[in-house]
Amino acid sequence: MALRVYNTLTREKEPFETLQPGKVSMYLCGPTVYKPAHIGHMVGPVIFDTVKRYLAYNGYDVTFVINITDVDDKLINKAAEVGCTVKQLAEQMTADYFDNLELMGVDTIDHFPYATDHIADMQAMIQGLIDKGCAYPLDGDVYFDVTSDDDYGKLSHRSIEQMMAGTRVEANERKKHPADFALWKSSRAGEPAWDSPWGPGRPGWHIECSAMSSKLLGESIDIHGGGLDLMFPHHENELAQSESASDARFVRYWMHNGLMQSGKNTGKVGGGHDRHGDVDDQVANKLAGSAGAESVKTAVFAHHHPEVVRFFLLSTHYRSPIDFSNENIAATGKSMEGFYRMFESYERICGASFYDIETPQTREHSTSLESLPESLAVELKTLRDRFLEAMDDDFNTGGAIGILFEMRRAINGYVHDEGLLESAGEEQKAALTTATTLFKELANVLGVFRRPVESAAAGADDEFVSGLMDLILDIRAEARAAKNWAVADKIRDALTELKVTVEDGKDGVHWTRD
Template sequence: MALRVYNTLTRTKEPFQTVAPGKVGMYVCGPTVYSNSHIGHMVGPVIFDTVKRYLAYLGYKVSWVVNITDVDDKLIVQAQKDGTTVKDLAERVTADYLDCLKALNVTGIDHMPRATEHIGDIIAINQGLIDKGFAYASGGDVYFDVSKADSYGKLSHRDPEELQAGARIEPSSLKRNPGDFALWKASKPGEPSWESPWGPGRPGWHIECSAMSLKILGQHFDIHGGGLDLVFPHHENELVQSESFTGVPFASYWMHNGLLTREGRKISKSDPDTIVLMADLLGEYEPDAIRLLLLSSHYRRPIDYGPTRLAEIARSLQTFHHAFDRFEELTGERFDALEAPTRRHDREGDESAEVKEHRRGFLDAMDDDFNTGGAVGELFEIVRILNRTAAGLTPDSPSHELIEYRAGMTALKELSNLLGLFGKLPDKKQAGGDALTGDLMSLLIELRARLRKEKHYALADEIRNRLTGLGVVLEDGPEGTRWRVEPKR
């Protein structure tokens, strides 16, 4: 199966074809940095990070841009509230954003341009649009004249007439048509401002994305992504101004991810309960749980989350962690140290037929518009197969059996990598501390083994229970007792 991608422009899944052979340019709208990230800000990055991983796996050379909008009304208001400057606020919030991306293993971003670094480009587009008759200056502002672009509305599939009718008309408006939008805004005293042919001012909301995408990815690139809520007006406006400016098609594929709700409620600044900062969430749940939550259904569907849901996901993650521990016991290798293929290959390795089948299932799901939900299901199938195999193995099993088992694990590594999962596993044995902890645990386990041998079960069980209370889990198996520190839930 070949990759197909749902395109908001055409409202269909289309075969994926790039502008330039073997290369993909991808632009995703990043945050306006006026307040620290909540989980909603992470949906796009995690999804498109996964998209990039898969495209790279298919052999494309991907250039991924996520912008930082660091000048905007909201920043101005917030900076005033905080008694700081727009610049300092933007820097602080951007740093938080980067921390969150790193925690969630979003590693694929190639460029992170700031709007304020592209003022010159923005002014040039303004001028170009005025020269071509698509925009006009009015009282120090510059507006895009939507009546001049007959394709306006093609992304959000809206009738330009109705957009006009429904638009808010401000009494003091300098607009010719109610639907016109600002490309450049005259600045008031005290606001960040730049010199321009129309006087001191700052960029409008949509223009910075056009400037940065055209600059870095060129006039016609492959994928433009963002949240579903950005389709209109942001992307519609970005699209019309870009194509009006360049005269060529802008992005080939528009991909929009679904939005997140918290326990059924829309995440919104006016409903403070719904806002949970990423920094807090990361203190409570392992990053893989958050990443898996976001990838456990199809990216275009809305996702609801809450403590119950996250705990459930974290629980299901344990299956993998246990399997990785078992793998280490049997082979002496750590799962996260396995070298797995980073390119798609249809020659198959030494893994079992069953693993091969689910590996194919995983890739088929990804080919179908990045169906990560279906792919995750295949991952669970594979881990079950490997656990079944492991149950019949010892470190001294015949080498062909261990080779097949290891090949299955390698396939699991290859696939989970595509989802950005299990990249950095906690070092179980050392999670509780240093070598001394290990020695103490060995001592405790040895003494307990003696108790068990002498059938002092009450005391042996008390030791185990009290360790559980400390977050240390003991498991008695045929080959002895193993221990591990349970990750936070």
């Protein structure tokens, strides 16, 4: 059982072998920060954050980089439109992006390089390409010569001839070859510009990733990720530049995630050409932020807890497209309720918070199950194996999540069979803690259930409310003791109307508020 990763370059799942033993370098193409992040921007970071978590869990020392593109035509246009500088716009949008990552629990990124901080590195790479005869200056621009690269097109598996068959490549008479792309673009008046040997200008789109990944991670890296839409031309061009410049293999594993779509007949979320389907689709589009300037934060997280959104994104395989809809995410939230209840019952039984449980950080030191009753130990061991097997198979988070559900049932079954909610001995508490620790250890790999979900539940933050609830439930308890069911039920029904759920458990009454 060993990790296998699907490589876009070979279109096969390959055994995962790193450049340097025990170390992994990974680079993910980040956003162009010209508008607030939409939900689609969160897909890649969540997936690759999970990839890093799993690699780290397997003992690898992982360095993870996401770049921030803070100079670009779209930024320039947008800044002009809203009347601020490119820098101001970029800073604002970057802050929004970071906020959203934080909410989604994406906190494994080691470096966020900014394109504008690495202009010199890019220029050096461009000059190197010119010196090697792979690029040529032309009227203040510099173009990469695709004919200088014999295997150009190997990532997206298309030949230059095939691409020329398309009608969309604009003809630029001056370029040597229509497929040649810009490494450096001369600037017009009023646009951000940097001095260069070819005249004032700014870098082309692709060069920043080549320059920054090489600077931070080296000429050859293990994993390069991004949305499927970036495979061509962006990654193809990056690959061509980098390998032409270094003569080394640029990337060992190219990983591309599927895109988020909304509605039945619309395109991907946030794309340049969203089609408009029926009304529901449009609502979904709006929520996704593609219709306007709304951030995920206000558009999606206002309706769904970020943890639910993360769980939703991981519930399907990363290479598949995922359908965004409020219904789908709400359904995910519904399916997660049982986990939160399991955490609550753990707290009731063991008197400690699920969230305070310390978990092993690596597979090698996984929770020991030896002290558990035989049948529980066997069951959990099997589930752990299946979880790891799923993750080893190209990060099959959907399958892994299924195992989390099965583990939940196993743990609840133990609590139920032993009647732990009524009374639990020290040994049973220890067993429950061990089982729950394993659960948390695996959930941690997916980056879920790491922090308490803040809510009005139990009303701990409001003394007045909890005081009232104590009083009301005390009165109801008296009514129940007197078998006055009419009064007891009237109270419970009225509270239900107020979105307060009352549960009579064997260990007493519990209430939660939506």
